[in-house]
Amino acid sequence: MALRAQPGPVETFVQSVVSGVLTGSLYAMIGVGLTVVFGVMRIINLAHGELVMLGMYGAFWAHALWKLDPFLSIALWVPLMFLGGMLVYRFLLRPIIPGGELNTLLYTAGLSLLIANLALFAWTGDYRTIKLPYAITPLRPFGIAVPIPLAIAFALAIVITAALYLFLARTDPGRAIRATSQNPEAAALMGIDVERISMLTFGLGSALAGAAGGLLAPSLYLYPTVGEILIAKCFVIVVLGGLGSVSGAIAGGVLLGLVESLGAVYVSVAYKDTIGFIMFLLVLLFRPSGLFGVGKS
Amino acid sequence: MTRGAAGAAVLVLVLVPPLLTSNPFLLHLAITVLLWTLLGAAWNLLGGFAGQVSFGHSTFFGVGAYTTMILYLKGGLAPWYGMALGGIVAVLVSLPIGLICFRLRGPYFSLSTLAVAEIVRLVALNWEGLTNGPVGLLITTLPRVAWGGRILDWESKVPFYYMIATFALASMLATYRLSRARLGAYLLAIREDEDAAESVGIDTVRAKVLTLALSAFFTGLGGGFYGLYFRYVDPDAVFPIALSVEMVFIAVVGGLATVIGPVIGAVFLTTIGEMFREHFLVGHLIFYGLFMMLVIRYLPEGIWGGARRAWAKRP
Amino acid sequence: MPLLTVTDLTKDFGGLRAVSRLSFDAEPGEILGLIGPNGAGKTTVFNLVTGFLRPSAGRILLEGRSVVGLRPHAITRRGIARTFQVVKPFPRLSVLENVTLAAFSHEAARRRAEALAAQILERVGLQDKLGSLAADLTLGEQKRLEIARALATDPRLLLLDEPMGGLNPREVNAACALVEQIRADGVSVILVEHVMKAIMRISNRIVVIHHGEKIADGPPERVVNDPGVIAAYLGTRVV
Numbered sequence: 001m002a003l004r005a006q007p008g009p010v011e012t013f014v015q016s017v018v019s020g021v022l023t024g025s026l027y028a029m030i031g032v033g034l035t036v037v038f039g040v041m042r043i044i045n046l047a048h049g050e051l052v053m054l055g056m057y058g059a060f061w062a063h064a065l066w067k068l069d070p071f072l073s074i075a076l077w078v079p080l081m082f083l084g085g086m087l088v089y090r091f092l093l094r095p096i097i098p099g100g101e102l103n104t105l106l107y108t109a110g111l112s113l114l115i116a117n118l119a120l121f122a123w124t125g126d127y128r129t130i131k132l133p134y135a136i137t138p139l140r141p142f143g144i145a146v147p148i149p150l151a152i153a154f155a156l157a158i159v160i161t162a163a164l165y166l167f168l169a170r171t172d173p174g175r176a177i178r179a180t181s182q183n184p185e186a187a188a189l190m191g192i193d194v195e196r197i198s199m200l201t202f203g204l205g206s207a208l209a210g211a212a213g214g215l216l217a218p219s220l221y222l223y224p225t226v227g228e229i230l231i232a233k234c235f236v237i238v239v240l241g242g243l244g245s246v247s248g249a250i251a252g253g254v255l256l257g258l259v260e261s262l263g264a265v266y267v268s269v270a271y272k273d274t275i276g277f278i279m280f281l282l283v284l285l286f287r288p289s290g291l292f293g294v295g296k297s
Numbered sequence: 298m299t300r301g302a303a304g305a306a307v308l309v310l311v312l313v314p315p316l317l318t319s320n321p322f323l324l325h326l327a328i329t330v331l332l333w334t335l336l337g338a339a340w341n342l343l344g345g346f347a348g349q350v351s352f353g354h355s356t357f358f359g360v361g362a363y364t365t366m367i368l369y370l371k372g373g374l375a376p377w378y379g380m381a382l383g384g385i386v387a388v389l390v391s392l393p394i395g396l397i398c399f400r401l402r403g404p405y406f407s408l409s410t411l412a413v414a415e416i417v418r419l420v421a422l423n424w425e426g427l428t429n430g431p432v433g434l435l436i437t438t439l440p441r442v443a444w445g446g447r448i449l450d451w452e453s454k455v456p457f458y459y460m461i462a463t464f465a466l467a468s469m470l471a472t473y474r475l476s477r478a479r480l481g482a483y484l485l486a487i488r489e490d491e492d493a494a495e496s497v498g499i500d501t502v503r504a505k506v507l508t509l510a511l512s513a514f515f516t517g518l519g520g521g522f523y524g525l526y527f528r529y530v531d532p533d534a535v536f537p538i539a540l541s542v543e544m545v546f547i548a549v550v551g552g553l554a555t556v557i558g559p560v561i562g563a564v565f566l567t568t569i570g571e572m573f574r575e576h577f578l579v580g581h582l583i584f585y586g587l588f589m590m591l592v593i594r595y596l597p598e599g600i601w602g603g604a605r606r607a608w609a610k611r612p
Numbered sequence: 613m614p615l616l617t618v619t620d621l622t623k624d625f626g627g628l629r630a631v632s633r634l635s636f637d638a639e640p641g642e643i644l645g646l647i648g649p650n651g652a653g654k655t656t657v658f659n660l661v662t663g664f665l666r667p668s669a670g671r672i673l674l675e676g677r678s679v680v681g682l683r684p685h686a687i688t689r690r691g692i693a694r695t696f697q698v699v700k701p702f703p704r705l706s707v708l709e710n711v712t713l714a715a716f717s718h719e720a721a722r723r724r725a726e727a728l729a730a731q732i733l734e735r736v737g738l739q740d741k742l743g744s745l746a747a748d749l750t751l752g753e754q755k756r757l758e759i760a761r762a763l764a765t766d767p768r769l770l771l772l773d774e775p776m777g778g779l780n781p782r783e784v785n786a787a788c789a790l791v792e793q794i795r796a797d798g799v800s801v802i803l804v805e806h807v808m809k810a811i812m813r814i815s816n817r818i819v820v821i822h823h824g825e826k827i828a829d830g831p832p833e834r835v836v837n838d839p840g841v842i843a844a845y846l847g848t849r850v851v
Contacts, residue, residue, distance in 0.1 A: 044404050044408070092590070095594060096593060096594060099593065099597060101403050101404055102348070102350050102403060102404065102407075103593050103597060105350065105404050105407060106350070106545065106549060106589065106593055107589070107590055107593045107594070109352075109542060109545070109589065110546075110585075110586045110587070110588075110589030110590040110593065111586065111590060112586070113542065113582055113583075113585055113586030113589065114583055114586030114587050114590065115586075116582075116586075117582040117583040117586060118583055120582075121583060228538060228539075232411065232412075232415055232538075235408050235411070235412075236412075239408070268423075270419075270422070270423040271419065271423060273415070273419055274415075274416050274419045274420070277412040277413075277415050277416045277419075278416065280409075280412050281397060281409060281412050281413070281416075284401055284405060284408070284409050284412075285397060285400055285401075288401070288405070479716055479720070479722070482709070482712075482713055482716070483713070483716075485702070485705060486702050486705070486713050489701075489702035489703055489704060489705060490700045490701070490702055490703075492664070492684075492696075492700060493696070493700040493701070493702060493761075494702075494713070495664075495683065495684040495685045495688075496662065496684055496685075496688060496693070496694055496696075496700075496762075497685075497688060497693075497713055497714035497717060497761055497762075497764070497765055498685050498688040498689050498714065498716070498717030498718075498765050499685055499713070499716075499717075500683070500685045500686075501685065502683070
């Protein structure tokens with residue numbers, strides 16, 4: 001049997017970039033959910049990571065109990081999380097918002113603790129994985145290894161993001177969301193029911209989180225407190241791209257994926273997470289409206 | 298009740314327990330409550346008075362803990378000096394952190410402290426030469442020392458109790474003095490509106506930096522004590538985000554910008570923790586989250602703040 | 613010597629020039645009105661003079677000494693105080709505490725600072741509200757509170773940013789009387805205001821700003837008839 005040649009520097013680079021972009025696209029989806037909520041309501045939802053976690057576990061249990069493919073079970077969980085998100089907004093968040101930004105931040109911190117630990121209690125802290133029969137051999141286009149679940153997730157992420165774009169650009173509720181995001185007072189004067197739009201947006205953000213979770217589930221180890229590291233990365237993405245900007249979150253997500261992937265190969269695996277946080281601090285300090293200058297303060 | 302009488306009551310309440318019981322479990326519980334009081338009071342200085350909500354105070358705790366451990370294990374420096382130095386190193390660390398993070402306001406400040414805490418945790422995890430990485434640092438024997446003519450028995454909890462009681466009382470006293478001083482008034486103004494505070498002649502940067510230093514000192518002191526008492530330190534024990542969140546919890550649930558608040562928050566946290574640890578092993582964090590939400594929704598001034606208000610309104 | 617000298621003051625925000633080579637003086641003992649259409653840059657000028665923004669170019673001298681680069685609290689201590697266009701009280705603190713905090717800038721002892729604060733609050737007519745929370749006051753009262761707070765820093769120059777916005781005619785008259793009294797007490801005032809009747813009545817001199825540039829500078833009667841000023845407000849196309 002002929003030995004496979006050692007990957008050359010170009011191959012390593014390309015492999016790294018491809019991995020980075022694939023993972024980054026999923027980070028992007030998580031970021032979009034958070035940023036769209038911030039854009040409309042100026043809330044930073046610290047429980048967003050837990051929403052992704054719920055999406056992940058939804059996919060896991062659908063697969064474990066009903067043998068449902070995770071990419072199909074998204075069709076089930078996303079509407080449920082949409083509804084759930086709207087309920088959370090209506091009954092939990094709405095009464096808190098008048099108390100101010102910091103109170104809301106603390107409240108969502110409490111919510112995050114609550115959800116993560118309920119999950120820990122219900123499902124134990126054992127690491128879970130979803131074993132898919134088609135996940136064993138990766139695809140090798142041009143010699144670059146691409147795990148199949150990640151490729152499918154990437155493709156679906158693109159579809160979902162495109163659908164989101166169309167929704168925001170072409171539909172009335174979508175335009176209402178953008179209007180409210182730009183100027184809530186003007187939107188209200190134009191007859192937009194800001195409360196209803198806020199509820200819709202939170203539902204949307206939760207649905208996106210759940211979808212991202214479902215897409216990620218086959219590619220990661222699942223554990224109930226995964227939300228912690230996800231929310232931390234999510235902030236990096238959303239600040240990089242500019243708070244409130246959907247395209248910024250997408251760019252930020254891909255950028256973070258790339259930075260982590262390249263960082264792991266060229267700097268050090270151990271410190272790859274640190275690079276993201278340092279970038280985060282730098283952007284917060286020097287370009288608080290994001291790398292592309294489109295974020296809101 | 299006059300201030301003097303209240304102070305005396307607190308002193309008695311704190312000093313008496315080791316005389317009443319030698320049950321090591323109860324003493325451990327009391328030590329835990331006092332440690333959380335110290336940490337909550339330290340956080341409260343910055344978060345309650347100045348309104349700067351830090352999610353990264355575990356940084357100072359861990360720095361204090363590691364300083365104490367490293368100086369003892371590698372330098373032979375007695376842990377009590379190490380603890381004080383732990384506080385001081387935490388203060389030094391707080392200066393560049395303040396420089397970076399205080400440029401940001403509100404939630405952005407909070408997020409930046411989170412990022413800093415994560416960076417520090419990752420550094421501690423990976424810089425094995427300094428910190429032993431994930432393996433952590435372990436104290437096997439504590440030095441022989443005499444106090445008041447007797448050799449201290451490190452196996453008993455009593456010396457630790459008095460140590461942490463002193464620190465906790467010091468932090469409460471510092472909070473009290475701050476609340477009466479001009480700096481305390483300035484901090485409340487900064488909490489209400491930082492720009493307006495600047496516009497009336499308050500040097501907001503100096504006020505925030507000073508308060509952060511004080512807050513970091515007490516937190517670092519607590520970290521040093523932790524190292525001494527538990528004798529083992531690793532990055533996940535002293536640098537996790539959860540620790541920072543628990544400090545926030547104590548101050549918020551107990552009552553922001555009050556002296557007694559952190560005590561109540563600490564008692565609450567520890568009681569719930571113990572209740573659930575017995576029955577559910579992990580469930581207690583569920584209730585931390587739940588109570589944080591309930592307090593913010595229904596009692597934003599915290600238990601003590603709400604009680605004070607109800608007391609003031611009585612017919 | 614003028615109290616405040618602003619020379620060639622310029623402020624750029626990225627590609628946008630908000631203030632362009634603006635020069636004017638404020639004399640001691642006068643009320644200087646600053647007017648201009650919305651977006652002309654008036655509040656930006658205030659932010660530049662009080663240190664909340666750094667100029668891109670130009671000089672700002674208070675009694676001959678430059679204040680550029682100083683932080684707002686230092687400028688306040690040099691003698692320039694301000695109010696904000698949208699009131700910024702300390703909402704959960706009492707009215708007395710709001711002003712006492714400002715008095716601390718030159719009176720360290722709490723009791724004396726509180727006494728000073730109470731005196732000033734009486735001058736603005738809020739003596740019955742000392743214990744109320746600032747958040748519980750009406751808009752007119754909050755504006756008076758903000759003026760009292762600024763006065764408590766013992767300024768030489770007081771910058772008032774639309775103090776009469778949102779007030780009814782009776783309150784406007786009371787505000788005018790207050791500003792004139794402040795001038796009589798030896799504090800110079802620069803007043804940004806949209807309520808034309810008021811600002812024309814009480815100002816010694818008016819400076820008109822449009823697109824960040826000064827287009828007129830003189831006594832009210834002359835400025836009001838200046839064709840450039842009229843064009844700026846009404847636009848050059850007359851229907």
